Amino acid sequence: MKTLFSKSIQFGIIAGVILIFSELINLTSTFAVILEKLFNSAKTGKTASPLAIQILTGLVVFFIAYTFLRKKNGSKSHTAGQEIGSGLLMGITAGILISLLNVILGTYLAKGQDIRNYLDAVSPEVISTFLFQTDIANAVIRYFIATILGGLAASLLHLVSSKTNVSGKISKFIQKIVQQSKIRIFLNKYPYMTTILTLLVVIAVFLLPVLVNAYAISVLGIVFIYAIMGLGLNLIVGLSGQLVFGYVAFYALGAYTFGLLTAPKPFGIEMNFWPALIIAIFIAAIGGLFVGVPIMNLRGDYLAIVTLGFGEIIRILINSNLLADFTGGPQGIKNIGQPTQPALTAKIFGKPFDDNVWFLYLILILFLVVLYVVFRLQYSRTGRSWEAMREDETVAQACGVTVSSYKVLAVVIGAAIAGLAGAIYASRNTYTGPGEYAFMVSVNALAVVVIGGMGSIPGTLLGAFIIKGLPELLRDLENYRMLVFGALLIAMMIIRPEGIWPVKRRTLSVTPESIEVLKKDLKP
């Protein structure tokens, strides 16, 4: 009893802190605006309506309270009164905290002091939005209503669902559907259908560039470039189990090599697209060798930091005066060459593609090539050695896998693929500069791999769409993107470390039938 209430106050404080945090970074009202736009397309402007903020506030409390109640009830059940009391307590605690913040902010607003010097996101307009354009007392009452309703709703829902066991039934129902889904049975029955489906998807993807508009083409281009990068990083992180933080280093190496070879300045080589691409890949691979060899006998954490350091070295070097004659320093390299369309396409399709459409096709083709290479590698002897190494280096070594050289091999191939992605990126933008190779690129690539599922090839593509495609759709949330990535990386590791589309593990198991078969075989 006592522990229940003290625990509810604790969770109420958690909810309150989350509310305060999201108010201070102005997340609540931004999110409220997005929600309103979703339900009401006529909605314009950037000010959230009071109702939406109240609903969001209530929802936060609701989720926290419901999680708490569900977790607690596993050990022993409480009476209905206790549950409702606990929900009420959580609502009140959260309400006190969020009201306190709004009272403080409201006082500053009333005094006419601008606190944006200290809290950047909290402008006077934001404060008045959070005060619902009314006075402080009114706003406090509304916040209390929202939080208490949220807490009560959680306890009521939990009461109902625990008495009738609705949630258990629903989850069982979903499991049943997933297990008995017709598609899976169908696919198991006719294995060649998988191939046909894959082909259909590929054809659909190849039709895309012609069908969508210019904006979508540019988004798709960046998504597929990240997918290529993700495939390379997936090889290192997912397959061989080494962690690379400074993946951007290889990307930058590829981009700059390509840029220097094809741009009119500073060298004036102006090489053709394909040889320059191959040289860029080669240089990136050498970079991988340079990083891989020192750490080949060390544990994976060191690789993470060494590559991070290497990434910073590359970034500082391309930005420095020392190499400014080669790399253009902060100005970067302009007028990087683009591939020319072969005359054949114009002959087949009647007229040549637009430049951006053609480039998207090029990216798609290169993506497929990389996909094929990675796929073949994964199911080759090399791939199996990597997987063995990932599971246990000592055992892998005992089984005859030369761990150190396979480690270097993984980094080198991953680096080469990153170099390819970088070269395409530079060519697509016809420009490359040091500003594009910040640490955040490495983080994005890592997020692509981790969210999609480490070691899973389709997962990487999915991850690229989520990381690079979704933010384009949710432009309003642009500022919060990295925040969400950070939280997502932690949450994924705790809740679902295998990723959204996990790799299917091949298992060998001994079933009764196989024992029978074995017995038959062993009979003299």
Next chain:
Amino acid sequence: MEADKPQEKTSPKPSVRRINWLRLIVGILTGSYILYRIIIQIIRPEYGPVYWLGFLNTGLIVGGMYSLIAIGYTLVYGVMLLINFAHGDIMMLGCFAGYFTFEYLNFLKVGDSNFLNTYPVLAIILAFLIGAAVSAGSGYYLEKIAYRPLRNSPVRLAPLISAVGASIFLETAAQIMFGANKKTYKNPDLLARGSGWNIQMDEGMIIITKTGVFSLIMAVILMVGLYFFVQKTKLGKSIRAVSQDKKTAQLMGINLDQVTSQTFIISGVLAGAAGVMWGIHNGLFNHYVGFLPGIKAFTAAVLGGIGNIPGAMAGGMILGIVESVGPAFLGIDFQLKDVIAFTILILVLILKPSGLLGKSSANVEKV
């Protein structure tokens, strides 16, 4: 603080011979290049002794801060075998906390003047206490939220990825909340930046700033305090026990969860103090302040031998000095001083992966 368990020592790997060649070649090349630069500096000195002393001064001050942060890495690594990637951001939070304390005390009126300049010593102590408390608290909750659920994770990389996530989260949150523009620490007049003692020498003078002296003394006091804390107190003993052997330590009645939490609190206190020092000494800072010191402090921890507390202290000092002396010594641009730190990291990992004071290389070569 090595986790060397005899049964885990590996037999010589087939590639050991090749690695030795690599080590030899890299060692000879590095050594001869340094020798060449020494000879050059003796024959044709570009900088007089005054400059060298000036560089040494800068290096010692920065080195003290690196040491404090590096200790945090080493402690956490010893207990959890995890590189706490968000450690630099914990330092950043301490830096912000100190900034807000000074700003608040600056507004607080006491008589004619404000609190900050009426009671400067008290204000500085308050800033350090609050900075350390904020960092310790965030370290404590960081461990609880992001690392503890992953202690027995089947995915080996999970804690490290989670640490990266935490780092990004903290950095972005600070950026959105406090703004991306650089802020200036408001020091009390007692510790005004730039003021100090000028020491006249033949060719010029060295300026020894008050903030620098203060930071160095503070760092040394904290380090000595920590050393005795770890050596003498019960908690220190349990931290050392856990980092030697987790299972045996648990059998001896040490609460692993508790020790881990307390380790994070201690490393947070040191990082917070380093953050406040950074702000007082350098003045300008923003949400990005913890990133580079964090990585460099990790380099320092590796340099001294990760898991080894005196090693981290020595590593930080050495790294600070090398970094500030290096560009002049090697005759390169001062822009490239960050490159020196990372090159040292790579060189250490090639030449002596166990670090300067690390005893055995078993713990770094093992998974």
